[in-house]
Each structure stands twice: as C-alpha cells, then as structure tokens.
Amino acid sequence: MLGLAVGDALGWPMEDRGGRVGGTAKVQPAFEFTKWSRREGGRFAPHVEEIAAGTYSDDTQLALAIARSRSLGGDWWSYFIDVELPLWTLYERGGGGATKRAAQSWLNGHAPWDQMDSEGVRRYFAAGGNGALMRCLPHCLAPSSRWPEQRNKALDRDGFATHGHPRALLGSRVYAASVAWALDRTQPLAYGGLIELLIETTTEWAEPADTALFRDDFDANSWEAEWLATVEEVIRLLELALDGLGEGAVAVDQSTLKQLGAFGAMKGAGTVTAVAAIFLASRYASQPEQGLLAAAFARGADTDTLASLTAGLLGALHGPYWLEPLAQEVQDAAYVERVTDDVLNERPAIGPTGAWRRPERNSLYRWLDGAAVGDKTALGPFGAATIAAIEDHETRTTFVRSWHLHTELGQAVRVKRYDKGKDGQPRWRPFTRTEGTATPQTKPRAGLILQVTELSRARDFYERVVGLEVNKATKDFVSFGWLALEHATEASQSTQLDLAQAAMDEGQAIRVYLPEGALGHARRQADSLGLETFAAPPRFKAPAFRCRDPDGHIIEFVIHNGKPPLI
Numbered sequence: 001m002l003g004l005a006v007g008d009a010l011g012w013p014m015e016d017r018g019g020r021v022g023g024t025a026k027v028q029p030a031f032e033f034t035k036w037s038r039r040e041g042g043r044f045a046p047h048v049e050e051i052a053a054g055t056y057s058d059d060t061q062l063a064l065a066i067a068r069s070r071s072l073g074g075d076w077w078s079y080f081i082d083v084e085l086p087l088w089t090l091y092e093r094g095g096g097g098a099t100k101r102a103a104q105s106w107l108n109g110h111a112p113w114d115q116m117d118s119e120g121v122r123r124y125f126a127a128g129g130n131g132a133l134m135r136c137l138p139h140c141l142a143p144s145s146r147w148p149e150q151r152n153k154a155l156d157r158d159g160f161a162t163h164g165h166p167r168a169l170l171g172s173r174v175y176a177a178s179v180a181w182a183l184d185r186t187q188p189l190a191y192g193g194l195i196e197l198l199i200e201t202t203t204e205w206a207e208p209a210d211t212a213l214f215r216d217d218f219d220a221n222s223w224e225a226e227w228l229a230t231v232e233e234v235i236r237l238l239e240l241a242l243d244g245l246g247e248g249a250v251a252v253d254q255s256t257l258k259q260l261g262a263f264g265a266m267k268g269a270g271t272v273t274a275v276a277a278i279f280l281a282s283r284y285a286s287q288p289e290q291g292l293l294a295a296a297f298a299r300g301a302d303t304d305t306l307a308s309l310t311a312g313l314l315g316a317l318h319g320p321y322w323l324e325p326l327a328q329e330v331q332d333a334a335y336v337e338r339v340t341d342d343v344l345n346e347r348p349a350i351g352p353t354g355a356w357r358r359p360e361r362n363s364l365y366r367w368l369d370g371a372a373v374g375d376k377t378a379l380g381p382f383g384a385a386t387i388a389a390i391e392d393h394e395t396r397t398t399f400v401r402s403w404h405l406h407t408e409l410g411q412a413v414r415v416k417r418y419d420k421g422k423d424g425q426p427r428w429r430p431f432t433r434t435e436g437t438a439t440p441q442t443k444p445r446a447g448l449i450l451q452v453t454e455l456s457r458a459r460d461f462y463e464r465v466v467g468l469e470v471n472k473a474t475k476d477f478v479s480f481g482w483l484a485l486e487h488a489t490e491a492s493q494s495t496q497l498d499l500a501q502a503a504m505d506e507g508q509a510i511r512v513y514l515p516e517g518a519l520g521h522a523r524r525q526a527d528s529l530g531l532e533t534f535a536a537p538p539r540f541k542a543p544a545f546r547c548r549d550p551d552g553h554i555i556e557f558v559i560h561n562g563k564p565p566l567i
Helices: 002-014 058-071 076-091 097-107 118-126 148-160 166-184 193-200 202-206 220-247 252-260 270-283 288-296 303-318 333-344 358-370 455-464 490-505 516-528
Strands: 036-040 047-051 376-378 384-393 399-407 412-419 431-434 437-440 448-452 477-479 483-487 510-514 533-535 544-548 554-559
Touching (some): 002 058, 002 288, 002 303, 002 333, 058 076, 058 303, 058 333, 076 148, 076 412, 097 118, 148 166, 148 202, 166 202, 166 220, 166 270, 166 303, 193 202, 193 220, 193 270, 252 270, 270 288, 270 303, 288 303, 448 455, 455 477, 455 483, 516 533, 516 554
Parallel strands (some): 384 437, 510 554
Antiparallel strands (some): 376 384, 399 412, 477 483, 544 554
C-alpha cells in the first residue's frame, strides 16, 4: 500500500492529462518528490494549483476508500457505494470520467446501470478503464478474500460499482492474482515466472463474472461474449509481455510498453494498464527502485496508475524498505500504514456513519461557505475535520476556492468549489492568502466583547446554556470566537451594571440561533442556574425565549430554521 501511494505521487506529475505547468519533456527521472504546478478548471475557470511534494491522486484516494470498506468485513460493498464513493465526489483529485460519473450516480441514490438516461447506461457498460484496477490492491490483503474465487467475487462487486465493461474487471483480476501470488510465495521469483504462471492459471482469473445485479433488460449473452473476447485479449497481452522479457535489454521497455498499448488510445484500459504494470514489476524484480522510475517516467503513459500498480506489486514482492525515504515522505504515510493493518486484521478502520448523499454534501458546502481557518465539522468516516488552510485561486471570471482539511482519521482532504458569483462576490466568505494562511479581506467578521464581574460564572453560563466552545482563555479573558468575555475592573463594574440595565430597558439583546432540539435544553440549563427567563417579543414565528446572563445581559434564544447557528 505504501508502494501504491509512492508510485501514485511520483507518477502523477508526469501524466499527460496531469496538466503540469511547463510540461514534462525536461523532467529527468529521480527517486524523489518535488512540488509542481498543475493547470485545472478547463476553459471556463482556468487556474493554476500548487501541488505539494509527495501528494497522491485518485489512485490512492480510492484504494484507501476500499481499504476502509474491506476493514469492516461483512457487507463492505454497501458501505462503499453508500458512503465512500459518494463522499469521494467531495475531495477527488484527478479522477477518471467513468468513476466520477458513477460516484455522482451513487451520490444521487441510484446505481449507474439503473439510470433513466439511456446514454448514461450505455457509457457505463462501455467503461473499461483502469478506475477499478487502481483500487483493487486492498482486496488482496483481506483475509476473507484469500482464495481466488472469493477474491474474484469481491473484485467484480467493486468493479461493477463504477465500470460495466469486462476490461475493467479482468484488469483487476489479473493484477490481483499477481499480488496474491507475490504475497503468498514461498520460493524466489524466476525471471518471467509470474507472467508464465498467469498464463498457466488462466481459469483462476478468467471465469465469467456474475451479472445478476443488473436489471432484467441486461443482455447477458452479449456481455459474456465480450468477456470471453477480453480474456483472449489479456492472454495476448501477457504473451507480448513475456516476449518482451525475453529480449532482456533495457531499450526493449519502451518497445514492449508500446506493443501493449501503454502509449496509445488504450493506455487507460484496465487490461492494458494491469499487464504493463506486471511486465515492469517482472522486468525489474531485482531492481525495484528502477522499476518504479521506469513506470513513473514513462512519458505518454498513464503514469500515476502505472507507477502505483508497479510499485504496489514490487512492494508485495520486497516489502516497503526499498521505498525509503519516499515511504515516509508521501502524503498521509502513517495513515496508509494504519489502514493497511486494519484490513489485514479485519479491524474496522472507521466508526459508525450514515449514508452520504446530496443533502449531506450540500450541508457541508453551506458550512464551508462561512467557515474560517481552525473551524471544525464532522465529515462522515473521516471523523472531525479541521480547516487547516483556505486558498483562493486566480481566474478571469469564475471564483475558485480550495479548503484544506485535516481529519481526525489521519487522511488529508482538499475540497474545491467553483462559483460564478453575484454582484462581483462569491457565495463564500471573502478571504485573501497571506503567507499560506487565510485572513479577512473585504467583509470583516463581527464580534462582541462583554465585560463581566465574575469570569468563571459567566464562562459557565455561555458554555452550559448557550453551548459555545472556548477557543482561548486566560486569567482575565475567555474567547468563544464570535463572543469574548473580559473581567471588568472594580472601577468599571458599576458602569457595566448600568449599561446592562439600559440595554434591557431599550430591548437590546444578544441573539443566539439554536437547532430545534437544543432550545428546551438551553431553557432547562438556565432554570437550573437560577437565571431569570421570560418570553421573547411576539415577532418571532419560531419558538424563542430570553434570559439574563449572570451579569444582566439579555440573551435571546431562537430556533434557527436553516439560518447560521450563531449570530
């Protein structure tokens, strides 16, 4: 799994569609990560994004998603399609078209083969790319998929979630068979022996997949004929790879990869990418670093997926030590190791979480629109997520923003959004970048400082009754973010009481919006503290009440009904 992540991060900057600023022609192969710049946004919102050294792409993101799913055991597939794939639409980086379309379908609550759009269904069954292949490695680690029949069933189920063409499934099967053999082997690998073994054991990976989950009008006969033709295609590719190994010279690498289709229109096919990775891992079985470099810097190939699969298979053959120092420098290295252990031990990598659908995603978007650096929220299986940085990208007409989140689980997540704006302003809160951090730009954040006579008593009220969380506290000062409490000096205490009484006489109040279930709790807490509570003004249609805080300030509690939780 570390090899997969390292290969992905090393090969992504070299990918043709990676959009690297300056191109790749002058980039020399090197066993090191470097930061790079990537063009994104297409023609409607073109902008440049800086990619940190060691950052991985969709290959590793999806492999981790499957690893979390398989760690649950049992009905892992339901979790994958209900939570992981829909949630991936939020943070994907460099994802392929078929996988993104399928993930959007699951986000909307229906299978990609069961859409009303006939063109969408056609595209699903024509999808034979390597999107399923790139995430198949964790299936080889799960104890419940130890035997070929079990493993193939899991691979098919996973593949069908996004791809409907046999190329996608057979690519996963033949690659996974290679990894499984490498993990279980008890004798040294003969040169070319792995490819010979795959040809000899064709029946183990070539048995037609079960298509019972498709709807009644599915043409099973036509699909099975396509399956058998694709099996023959894989065998031909394996034979080409074996012939390439027989040549022996390094110069043959490019020639063999070209014959396999790694540089042509089929370079993203599941079958082509799988056999190309198996070829390179076999060719460089005794020199794993060179094998990784050959895959990651194969200009014109799908280098991130080719390198991640090649390094994953070499990792299965050699372990992780040859990957140093990159294994510890790749994004989320510690988490990759931890989730791998979870799969191997069938120990759930995440806690209970509900399905992720469009309403959940829209709710998060609304929260991000008003959030600032340091703010926290729950993010499905990732647990608590904290905004580490906010980045606005320069574009000509469209507003583009990225939120970089650190998650409790240990995986870094970046959310990017596009907005046309209104009256020259985007929907989200304005910020500008200053030395990598986000600071207010045009609209200042409003805040309130209250002077109080007894700081501990006032703090207790705003924590217990109002439900605020302390951001910062000293002996004489407590900050809740939008509200701060300051201990009043003896000289100012009488003035403070006069101001509080005047505010009440004039009907002034600090308004707090609460979710519906919290309103009754706030009132009970106020009563338990012996504080005065009374009715809110009749203008409110939603339930509301007022109370005095310990220093006499009027606090007005109102059900928020979709408005921001605090004003």
